[in-house]
Amino acid sequence: MFLAKVVGTVVATQKDPKLAGLKLLLVQNLTLDLELTKSFVVAADAVGAGTGEVVVCATGSSARLTEVTHNLPVDAVIMAIVDSLEVGGRITYNKMNDEKPVAAGPVS
Amino acid sequence: MNIATVIGSLWATQKHPSFNGMKFCVIQPLDQHRRPVGSPIIAVDPDNRCGRGETVFYVDGGDAATVKENHSMPSDATIVGIIDSMSTDNHT
Numbered sequence: 001m002f003l004a005k006v007v008g009t010v011v012a013t014q015k016d017p018k019l020a021g022l023k024l025l026l027v028q029n030l031t032l033d034l035e036l037t038k039s040f041v042v043a044a045d046a047v048g049a050g051t052g053e054v055v056v057c058a059t060g061s062s063a064r065l066t067e068v069t070h071n072l073p074v075d076a077v078i079m080a081i082v083d084s085l086e087v088g089g090r091i092t093y094n095k096m097n098d099e100k101p102v103a104a105g106p107v108s
Numbered sequence: 109m110n111i112a113t114v115i116g117s118l119w120a121t122q123k124h125p126s127f128n129g130m131k132f133c134v135i136q137p138l139d140q141h142r143r144p145v146g147s148p149i150i151a152v153d154p155d156n157r158c159g160r161g162e163t164v165f166y167v168d169g170g171d172a173a174t175v176k177e178n179h180s181m182p183s184d185a186t187i188v189g190i191i192d193s194m195s196t197d198n199h200t
Contacts, residue, residue, distance in 0.1 A: 001132075001149060001150040001151065001152075001183065001184055001185055002149060002150065003118075003150060031147075032116070032134065032148055046124055046182065047122050047123060047124060048122065056118065056120065056123075056132065056150050058182045058183055058184045059184050060169055060170055060184050061169070061170035061173070062169075062170055062172060062173040062181075062182050062183055062184040063182060063184075064182075065126075065173050065180045065181060065182040066124055066182050069182075077182055079123060079124040079127070079182045079183075080118075080120035080122065080123035080124065080127065080132065081120055081121075081122040081123070082118060082119070082120050083119045083120055083121055084118075084119045085116065085117075085118050085119075085134070086116045086117050086118075086134075087115055087116035087134055087148075088115055088116060088160075089160070092116075
């Protein structure tokens with residue numbers, strides 16, 4: 001599996017009929033230091049991921065083994081949303097620290 | 109199957125339900141002389157046995173999905189064993 005960041009959504013009206021209703025997201029590969037690389041993949045979403053989240057993607061025929069992608073023509077699926085990542089004893093990512101502060105709304 | 113060294117862990121509470129109770133490891137694939145090859149990948153450790161620094165072997169591709177009997181999971185890299193020792197012609 002590889003580490004990636006959800007950077008966008010993909011909308012397609014003309015597609016294989018089996019893909020109707022499937023959520024497709026654009027994910028960009030990450031290094032273990034959470035730096036974006038140049039490669040992108042369109043992946044089906046099996047866990048309810050959103051833009052900006054760090055996720056894990058499975059590729060190949062394994063991508064068809066979720067309920068939402070069963071027997072569909074897909075070769076990449078998001079199968080986990082990362083809470084934290086530790087490499088070499090160092091926490092390189094923690095979702096709690098990554099969340100942007102919510103802007104205060106107008107006082108009504 | 110390929111060999112790799114475990115270099116880290118990944119925690120995810122929101123994941124496909126087939127991974128419940130399993131751990132994800134960050135692994136660096138190795139060659140026969142235990143030199144790193146390629147980029148690190150995320151692999152699932154179905155029995156929660158691996159720790160950082162251990163040398164493991166894993167299956168990749170579609171076979172990684174059916175490592176556990178009667179249990180398919182959307183994984184393309186699954187750890188199947190921990191290596192105690194390994195020898196090639198001139199090295200141990």
